Amino acid sequence: MSVVAPDPAHALTPSGNLRRRELVSRVFVGATVTAAGLAVAVLFILVYYVAQRGASHMSLTFLTAQLPSYTGIGGGIGPAIAGSAEIVVISTAIALPVGVLTAIYLTEFANPRIAAPIQTALELLAGLPTIITGLFVAGLLVDRLGQSAYAAGVALSLIQVPLIARASMESMARVPHTLREAADALGVARWRTITGVILPTAAGGIVTATILAIARAAGETAPMIFTSSAFQQQYQLNPTQAVPNLPFEIFQLVDSASPAAISDAWGAAFLLIVLILVTNVAARVWLRRTERKRGL
Amino acid sequence: MSSLASDPAVDPGRIRLARLNRLDARAGRALRWLALIGAVLVLLALLMIVYQVINQASPAIGKYGLSFLYHTEWNPSANVFGAWPLIYGSLVTSLLSLVMATALGVAIGLFLSLMAPRQVAAIVGPLVEMLAAIPSVVLGLVGIYLIAPFVLHDLEGWLHGVFGFIPLFGATGTVGNSIFTASLVLVIMVVPIIAALTRDLFLTVPQELRDGAEALGATRWEMIRGVVLPTTQSGIVAACVLGFGRAIGEAIAVTQVIGGITKVSTNLFNPGATLASTIANQALTPVSALHTQSLFYCGLILLVVGLTTNLLARYISRHFGRMR
Numbered sequence: 105m106s107v108v109a110p111d112p113a114h115a116l117t118p119s120g121n122l123r124r125r126e127l128v129s130r131v132f133v134g135a136t137v138t139a140a141g142l143a144v145a146v147l148f149i150l151v152y153y154v155a156q157r158g159a160s161h162m163s164l165t166f167l168t169a170q171l172p173s174y175t176g177i178g179g180g181i182g183p184a185i186a187g188s189a190e191i192v193v194i195s196t197a198i199a200l201p202v203g204v205l206t207a208i209y210l211t212e213f214a215n216p217r218i219a220a221p222i223q224t225a226l227e228l229l230a231g232l233p234t235i236i237t238g239l240f241v242a243g244l245l246v247d248r249l250g251q252s253a254y255a256a257g258v259a260l261s262l263i264q265v266p267l268i269a270r271a272s273m274e275s276m277a278r279v280p281h282t283l284r285e286a287a288d289a290l291g292v293a294r295w296r297t298i299t300g301v302i303l304p305t306a307a308g309g310i311v312t313a314t315i316l317a318i319a320r321a322a323g324e325t326a327p328m329i330f331t332s333s334a335f336q337q338q339y340q341l342n343p344t345q346a347v348p349n350l351p352f353e354i355f356q357l358v359d360s361a362s363p364a365a366i367s368d369a370w371g372a373a374f375l376l377i378v379l380i381l382v383t384n385v386a387a388r389v390w391l392r393r394t395e396r397k398r399g400l
Numbered sequence: 401m402s403s404l405a406s407d408p409a410v411d412p413g414r415i416r417l418a419r420l421n422r423l424d425a426r427a428g429r430a431l432r433w434l435a436l437i438g439a440v441l442v443l444l445a446l447l448m449i450v451y452q453v454i455n456q457a458s459p460a461i462g463k464y465g466l467s468f469l470y471h472t473e474w475n476p477s478a479n480v481f482g483a484w485p486l487i488y489g490s491l492v493t494s495l496l497s498l499v500m501a502t503a504l505g506v507a508i509g510l511f512l513s514l515m516a517p518r519q520v521a522a523i524v525g526p527l528v529e530m531l532a533a534i535p536s537v538v539l540g541l542v543g544i545y546l547i548a549p550f551v552l553h554d555l556e557g558w559l560h561g562v563f564g565f566i567p568l569f570g571a572t573g574t575v576g577n578s579i580f581t582a583s584l585v586l587v588i589m590v591v592p593i594i595a596a597l598t599r600d601l602f603l604t605v606p607q608e609l610r611d612g613a614e615a616l617g618a619t620r621w622e623m624i625r626g627v628v629l630p631t632t633q634s635g636i637v638a639a640c641v642l643g644f645g646r647a648i649g650e651a652i653a654v655t656q657v658i659g660g661i662t663k664v665s666t667n668l669f670n671p672g673a674t675l676a677s678t679i680a681n682q683a684l685t686p687v688s689a690l691h692t693q694s695l696f697y698c699g700l701i702l703l704v705v706g707l708t709t710n711l712l713a714r715y716i717s718r719h720f721g722r723m724r
Contacts, residue, residue: 129619139507205438225443231710233649293424295431323535325652
């Protein structure tokens with residue numbers, strides 16, 4: 105591993121102090137390789153462990169049947185899948201416009217005195233513990249209007265907005281200056297430059313960020329504790345009602361301590377992890393392809 | 401533009417252009433306002449979160465004041481709430497996981513940025529980031545059935561044998577759910593964050609500096625210790641602070657593996673509770689209004705810690721980064 109700088113004595117075997125130094129160096133390089141290997145191993149062990157226990161569940165009945173009641177009788181996770189999808193659609197419908205508009209404001213119109221606090225707010229929002237987001241929505245919406253898919257969507261959108269905004273800003277900042285200047289030189293109005301040149305060019309990055317944000321939101325459990333109901337077992341798509349969803353379902357099933365329920369939890373966990381990892385990989389591959397196409 | 405001779409009021413081309421200009425001006429203003437509204441919503445959301453948490457916690461704040469922070473009994477059935485056991489649990493789990501995650505994360509950052517061949521880094525990097533994408537509820541599930549038994553049967557005895565003279569590594573517990581297990585689960589969550597941040601940081605160290613050190617005969621490690629680490633010190637600290645903020649705020653996975661016992665225990669192999677895990681555990685089944693308000697007070701502590709760590713990380717990386 106260690107590369108010795110060109111040295112007339114290169115052919116000689118190092119001895120004494122140099123030998124010790126190279127040994128130390130090799131030990132540390134080895135340590136970094138081990139650390140990286142460990143992280144990758146942990147990922148594979150996690151995925152393998154979940155697959156081993158959950159993959160056998162994947163059947164049409166499991167994916168569509170009603171949720172197991174916590175009496176020990178196994179069931180399906182159909183309502184939870186439908187509910188998760190609905191909640192994520194609601195949250196993304198809020199977070200995508202807000203996130204992109206924030207990015208547009210900060211990169212295109214920013215008045216430094218307003219931009220600075222907004223930038224700070226964005227970063228603070230990104231670092232906020234998700235359980236706090238849950239508490240907030242509990243206090244703001246759930247206490248007054250009850251548990252609902254809306255409340256869940258609002259909570260998740262608070263998690264998604266900073267992700268989408270930050271990645272959109274980076275993506276818009278990478279739009280070549282030449283494009284912007286060309287549009288200016290042609291006398292194109294500012295808003296047309298933004299909607300016609302900058303957004304389409306940055307679209308790849310924005311879409312990727314949105315997909316990653318969806319994957320992140322779909323697995324978020326902490327806010328769901330406050331917005332979901334343990335008693336909602338049926339298909340429920342009315343957004344003003346508590347809607348079952350995958351992360352909350354897993355959380356509940358594990359708590360129930362009945363073997364059938366825990367086995368169902370593994371099935372749901374497997375589905376969730378596969379969906380999230382696949383979207384992650386797909387988003388990355390897609391980003392790389394669009395960027396290559398644009399010659400970036 | 402249209403010819404100068406024609407009357408501007410009549411020339412259709414001129415009129416169309418004027419209309420277009422008006423439309424452009426209007427649309428431009430509209431977009432600007434829309435964008436501003438979006439941006440202000442972000443600011444507003446943050447302020448509302450802070451207000452809401454303080455507001456809901458205020459009766460508990462009024463009742464306990466700051467003594468909430470060091471009062472040592474958290475007992476919902478007796479309606480007595482002191483957050484010290486939870487704060488203690490939060491601090492111990494986050495600091496313990498941070499120690500492990502910093503070593504691992506910085507090592508991985510070094511590997512990805514300076515050691516690994518490009519193709520290897522292009523595969524390992526995303527894999528490490530993917531570790532961060534695993535939902536906490538799934539991580540907690542694996543924590544219960546894989547990590548907790550492993551800690552109980554394999555790690556605890558060994559650690560007690562080797563480090564037994566430190567009270568932290570006391571007698572082995574009876575269940576795998578413990579402060580130590582929770583810390584290990586947190587390590588898995590924090591490592592990818594520190595690794596990604598430090599990798600980007602190490603890539604900013606100028607090639608000439610590194611080449612210079614190696615040309616002077618420094619070994620790979622001496623180059624890292626003498627050039628890379630000193631120039632990126634402040635960034636590494638900032639990454640650790642962010643990692644700490646992430647660890648202390650994690651609720652779900654910790655709830656699943658920590659045991660939920662709200663008592664201070666020096667022995668890491670005993671169950672405990674953190675601020676976040678207690679909120680996740682008890683917020684749905686409060687026994688009294690004061691219970692809920694106290695949980696919001698815990699949330700307020702987390703909120704303050706979360707905001708402070710973020711601002712601190714920004715301050716460290718900007719201020720000290722510039723001084724160098």
